[in-house]
Amino acid sequence: MITLQHICKTFRVAKRRAGFGQAVKALFSREYELVHALQDVSFHIDDGEMVGYIGPNGAGKSTTIKIMCGILTPDSGECDVDGRTPWRERVAHVHEIGVVFGQRSQLWWDVPIIDSFELLRDIYKVEKRQFQNNLDELTALLDLSEILKTPARSLSHGQRMRCEIAASLLHKPRTLFLDEPTIGLDATAKIAFRQFIKKRNAEHGTTVILTTHDMQDIEALTGRILLIGNGRILLDGSLADLKKHVSESKTLIVEYAGVQPDLDEGMRLSEANEGRMIVTVDPSVLSVSDAIIRLAAQTELLDVSVSGVSSEEMVAALYKEYRI
Amino acid sequence: MKKYRALFRIRFLNALQYRAAAVAGMATQFAWGFMEIFAFAAFYRTNQAAFPMTFPQTVSYIWMQQAFLALFMMWFWENDIADAVVSGGVAYEMVRPLDLYSRWFCQIAANRLARALLRCAPILVVAFLVPEPYRMSLPPNLSQLFLFLLSTALSLGVVVSFSLLMYISLFFMLSPMGVRIIVAVFSDFLAGAIIPLPFFPESLRALVELLPFAAMQNMPLRIYSGHIAGAAAWQGIALQVFWLAALLPAGRLAMRRALKKVIVQGG
Numbered sequence: 364m365i366t367l368q369h370i371c372k373t374f375r376v377a378k379r380r381a382g383f384g385q386a387v388k389a390l391f392s393r394e395y396e397l398v399h400a401l402q403d404v405s406f407h408i409d410d411g412e413m414v415g416y417i418g419p420n421g422a423g424k425s426t427t428i429k430i431m432c433g434i435l436t437p438d439s440g441e442c443d444v445d446g447r448t449p450w451r452e453r454v455a456h457v458h459e460i461g462v463v464f465g466q467r468s469q470l471w472w473d474v475p476i477i478d479s480f481e482l483l484r485d486i487y488k489v490e491k492r493q494f495q496n497n498l499d500e501l502t503a504l505l506d507l508s509e510i511l512k513t514p515a516r517s518l519s520h521g522q523r524m525r526c527e528i529a530a531s532l533l534h535k536p537r538t539l540f541l542d543e544p545t546i547g548l549d550a551t552a553k554i555a556f557r558q559f560i561k562k563r564n565a566e567h568g569t570t571v572i573l574t575t576h577d578m579q580d581i582e583a584l585t586g587r588i589l590l591i592g593n594g595r596i597l598l599d600g601s602l603a604d605l606k607k608h609v610s611e612s613k614t615l616i617v618e619y620a621g622v623q624p625d626l627d628e629g630m631r632l633s634e635a636n637e638g639r640m641i642v643t644v645d646p647s648v649l650s651v652s653d654a655i656i657r658l659a660a661q662t663e664l665l666d667v668s669v670s671g672v673s674s675e676e677m678v679a680a681l682y683k684e685y686r687i
Numbered sequence: 688m689k690k691y692r693a694l695f696r697i698r699f700l701n702a703l704q705y706r707a708a709a710v711a712g713m714a715t716q717f718a719w720g721f722m723e724i725f726a727f728a729a730f731y732r733t734n735q736a737a738f739p740m741t742f743p744q745t746v747s748y749i750w751m752q753q754a755f756l757a758l759f760m761m762w763f764w765e766n767d768i769a770d771a772v773v774s775g776g777v778a779y780e781m782v783r784p785l786d787l788y789s790r791w792f793c794q795i796a797a798n799r800l801a802r803a804l805l806r807c808a809p810i811l812v813v814a815f816l817v818p819e820p821y822r823m824s825l826p827p828n829l830s831q832l833f834l835f836l837l838s839t840a841l842s843l844g845v846v847v848s849f850s851l852l853m854y855i856s857l858f859f860m861l862s863p864m865g866v867r868i869i870v871a872v873f874s875d876f877l878a879g880a881i882i883p884l885p886f887f888p889e890s891l892r893a894l895v896e897l898l899p900f901a902a903m904q905n906m907p908l909r910i911y912s913g914h915i916a917g918a919a920a921w922q923g924i925a926l927q928v929f930w931l932a933a934l935l936p937a938g939r940l941a942m943r944r945a946l947k948k949v950i951v952q953g954g
Contacts, residue, residue, distance in 0.1 A: 429778065432778075432781070432782050433781065433782070434778050434781045434782065436947055436948075453781070454784045454785070454786070455784070457781075457782045457783060457784050458784045460782065462779070462782045464778060464779065467775070467776050467778065467779055468776075468779075469779045471697070471701065473701055473704065474697065474700070474701055478697055478700070481693075481697075482693055482694065482697045485689055485690045485692075485693030485694075486690045486693065486694070486783055486784065486785060487783075487784060488689070488690065
C-alpha cells in the first residue's frame with residue numbers, strides 16, 4: 364500500500380545564456396532557476412495494483428519514483444509505503460521493493476550474471492533455498508539458463524534487461540518499481556516482458572508501478588493510469604476513463620463492394636479510397652450499430668472494424684489539452 | 688556483516704581478473720623503483736651521513752612502496768564510484784539495504800587489496816634478489832614486522848576513508864577531474880610517496896608529520912625499513928588510529944549530508 368500526500372520537490376538549476384561573455388559572467392554571479400519537479404502530488408495505490416504512471420519527459424515521473432524508493436527526500440509532504448517513510452527508514456524500506464531503471468544497470472559489468480545475483484542474495488539476506496527457488500522460477504520464466512554464466516558486458520540489451528528484471532525480483536519484493544523498463548527493447552522482448560510482469564502480479568500479488576512512454580505497455584499491463592504534467596497529478600483513472608475524457612468517437616474502417624454509401628448525421632468521412640472508407644462516428648448522435656445498419660442498407664459490406672481512439676492519440680490529445 | 692563480506696569477495700574476485708593491467712602495473716613499478724633507487728644512490732654517494740635515513744632503509748622504503756603501491760597511493764581512482772555519483776547510477780546503490788558508506792569502504796578496500804596481492808609477489812621476489820646495495824632487507828626483528836603489518840592495515844583504513852571524503856565531495860560537483868588531480872598531487876607529496884617525509888626540511892616536516900597524509904604510507908614503510916622503531920613506532924600507530932577515528936565519522940557525516948540533498952543526474 365502506497366500513499367503520497369502533498370509531496371513537493373523543487374530543484375535549483377543553474378542557468379545561463381549561450382556565449383562566452385555569459386559564461387564568464389556566470390563565474391561570478393550565477394542565476395538559478397527553481398524547477399518545481401513536483402507540486403502537491405497525492406495519490407493512493409492499493410496492494411496488488413498495477414499502475415501506469417505517464418507524462419511527458421520532465422513531468423516528474425522519475426522524481427516521484429525516486430521518492431517512493433527512498434532515494435530522494437521531498438521538500439514537503441508525506442509518503443507512506445507499507446507503513447514506512449521511504450527516506451527516513453531507507454534500509455528497511457528497500458528490502459520490500461524491487462526497482463528497475465531502464466536506462467541504468469544494476470548488474471556488475473565484468474562478472475557473470477550469476478555472481479551479481481549471488482551478491483544480491485547476500486545483500487538482501489535471502490535464505491539459500493528460498494533464493495534457489497526464486498532463481499529457478501525466474502530462470503524458467505525469463506529464459507535465463509543460457510546467459511547466467513555470461514558477463515553482463517557480453518549480453519545484448521534485451522538479454523540484459525531480462526537479467527535486470529530478474530535481479531530486481533530475487534528477494535521477492537512486495538512492490539516493483541519499473542522506470543521505463545521497455546526502452547530500447549524489440550517487439551518480441553516487449554511482449555515477453557509484459558506477459559512476465561502480468562504473471563508476476565497475478566501469481567505473487569506484487570504491486571507494480573510503471574513509468575513508460577510506450578502506450579502499449581500501459582494498455583497491456585495497467586488497469587489504472589496516473590497522468591502527471593508539470594509536477595501535478597492531472598488525471599487518475601482507467602484507460603477507458605481517460606479515453607472517454609479525450610473523445611468518445613469511434614472509428615469505422617469499412618470495406619465494401621458497390622457504390623460508396625452516403626453518410627448521415629453523426630458520421631464523418633475521414634478517408635476514402637476505392638472500396639474502402641474510414642468513418643468517424645459520434646456515439647452521442649448515432650450509435651455504432653445504427654451506423655453500420657445504415658451503411659449496410661446502401662451497399663454490400665465486405666469488412667467492418669470498429670475502434671476507439673488509440674492510446675497514442677489519447678495521450679497526445681491529453682498532453683495538448685493540459686499544455687504539458 | 689555477511690553482506691559486506693560478500694561485497695568484499697565479489698570486488699576482490701573482480702579485481703583479480705585484470706591480468707594485463709597487473710602486468711603493466713608491475714612493469715611500471717619495477718622501472719619506477721629502480722629509477723628512484725638509482726637517483727637516491729647518486730645522492731648518497733656524495734655523503735652517506737648527510738641523509739636522515741640510511742641507504743638500506745631508503746631502499747627498503749622504496750621497494751615496499753612499489754610492491755604495495757595499490758594499498759597506499761591516493762591517485763588510485765575508483766572509477767565505478769566516481770561514475771555512479773557523476774552519472775546518477777548511485778540511484779541503484781541507494782535502493783539496496785546497505786549503508787552506502789560501508790559499502791563503498793568495502794569496495795575500495797577490496798579493490799586495493801586485490802590489486803596489491805596480485806602485484807606484490809613478483810616485485811618482492813626481485814627486490815630480495817637484486818645485488819647489494821639495491822637489495823631490500825628484512826625488518827630488524829619480528830616485532831617490527833608485526834608493527835609494520837598493523838600499521839599497513841591502519842594505513843589502508845586511512846587511505847580509504849580519506850578517498851571516500853573525496854568521492855563524497857563529487858556529490859557537490861559536476862566533474863571529478865579537479866578534485867582528483869588536486870588530491871592526488873597534494874596527498875601523495877605529503878604522504879611521502881615522492882620522497883620520504885624524513886627528507887623534508889625540518890620546519891615543514893614537523894607540521895607534515897601530524898597531517899592525515901603522514902598516517903598513510905609514511906608509517907608502515909618507515910616501520911618496515913626500521914627508521915622508526917619501538918616507542919616511536921607505537922606513537923606513529925597512535926597517530927594513524929587518531930586520524931582513522933577522525934576520518935570515519937567525518938565521512939559518514941558528509942555522506943549523510945550529501946544524500947539528503949542528492950540530485951540524481953541524468954534523469
